[in-house]
Amino acid sequence: MSLAVLERRSELLKKNIEQLLIRENQKGITRQQSMFLQQMIKELHQTSHELNTERR
Numbered sequence: 173m174s175l176a177v178l179e180r181r182s183e184l185l186k187k188n189i190e191q192l193l194i195r196e197n198q199k200g201i202t203r204q205q206s207m208f209l210q211q212m213i214k215e216l217h218q219t220s221h222e223l224n225t226e227r228r
Contacts, residue, residue, distance in 0.1 A: 181219050
């Protein structure tokens with residue numbers, strides 16, 4: 173993937189993770205939402221790794 177695509181994907185993942193964490197802290201989230209949150213965190217980690225590789 174191109175650097176711009178990876179950066180945009182990273183931004184979107186961070187935004188979605190932040191919103192879900194806020195919801196979790198305020199109201200709690202369902203098990204399905206919790207699994208979705210874990211998956212997004214894994215994707216963010218992978219995207220960060222790809223970004224670092226792309227920048228080198």
